[in-house]
Amino acid sequence: MKKSMKNINPSISYRLLYPSVPTLIVSSSKDTISAMPAVSVIALSNEPALLGISISPEHSTYKTIKRNGKLTISLLDSKDIPRLFALSKELGYRTKDKLRTSGFHKTITPKLKLIAPAEATAVFECRVVNDFETGDHRLLICNVVSVYASDDFEDYWKYEQYNPILYGGSSIGFVPYNKSKKERNM
Numbered sequence: 104m105k106k107s108m109k110n111i112n113p114s115i116s117y118r119l120l121y122p123s124v125p126t127l128i129v130s131s132s133k134d135t136i137s138a139m140p141a142v143s144v145i146a147l148s149n150e151p152a153l154l155g156i157s158i159s160p161e162h163s164t165y166k167t168i169k170r171n172g173k174l175t176i177s178l179l180d181s182k183d184i185p186r187l188f189a190l191s192k193e194l195g196y197r198t199k200d201k202l203r204t205s206g207f208h209k210t211i212t213p214k215l216k217l218i219a220p221a222e223a224t225a226v227f228e229c230r231v232v233n234d235f236e237t238g239d240h241r242l243l244i245c246n247v248v249s250v251y252a253s254d255d256f257e258d259y260w261k262y263e264q265y266n267p268i269l270y271g272g273s274s275i276g277f278v279p280y281n282k283s284k285k286e287r288n289m
């Protein structure tokens with residue numbers, strides 16, 4: 104280890120993992136549409152396709168997901184940073200429809216008829232198949248029932264139209280990925 108390293112409080116060690124691509128999680132129940140940015144989304148299995156989400160049980164969105172049992176996970180383009188920023192400042196327990204108040208438009212997904220932001224570049228339709236206690240968070244295991252992506256995705260992202268958002272922590276916030284072709288080394 105380098106001598107110059109300093110000791111970090113383990114409870115904030117997750118911040119060492121930034122920058123991360125934030126997703127937008129949406130779930131609805133009765134007249135409530137809950138939505139929140141989430142970076143703790145991980146691919147767990149290819150077949151069946153399973154994603155894990157680490158989510159605080161304090162969040163309104165968690166409570167809505169528990170009522171509905173289904174959710175969408177969306178990827179957004181950097182053009183939507185202002186909307187995502189506005190959404191991250193909204194408090195779920197005060198707002199019945201966080202998508203609308205932050206300027207997103209709604210679309211209904213083809214298979215599970217769930218709400219997703221119309222602006223999304225990719226949308227996963229998910230069903231929760233398990234929910235584990237993991238310290239002060241819950242680990243939701245989500246089956247990817249269907250997933251849709253823009254033309255820029257052909258087995259992998261081409262990054263010709265899609266410019267991902269990176270979240271660098273509260274001091275940096277949301278920034279565009281903006282990787283130009285000549286910078287690529289693979």
Ligand SMILES: Cc1cc2nc3c(=O)[nH]c(=O)nc-3n(C[C@H](O)[C@H](O)[C@H](O)COP(=O)(O)O)c2cc1C
Nearest residue numbers: 139140141142143157158159162163164191195270
């Ligand atoms: C970029 C970003 C990523 C976040 N990722 C997560 C996450 O993965 N899990 C989590 O529980 N909270 C995460 N949060 C916090 C929630 O999004 C935030 O507390 C939100 O206000 C919860 O909304 P709700 O109470 O309306 O559900 C993140 C916040 C930001 C800004």
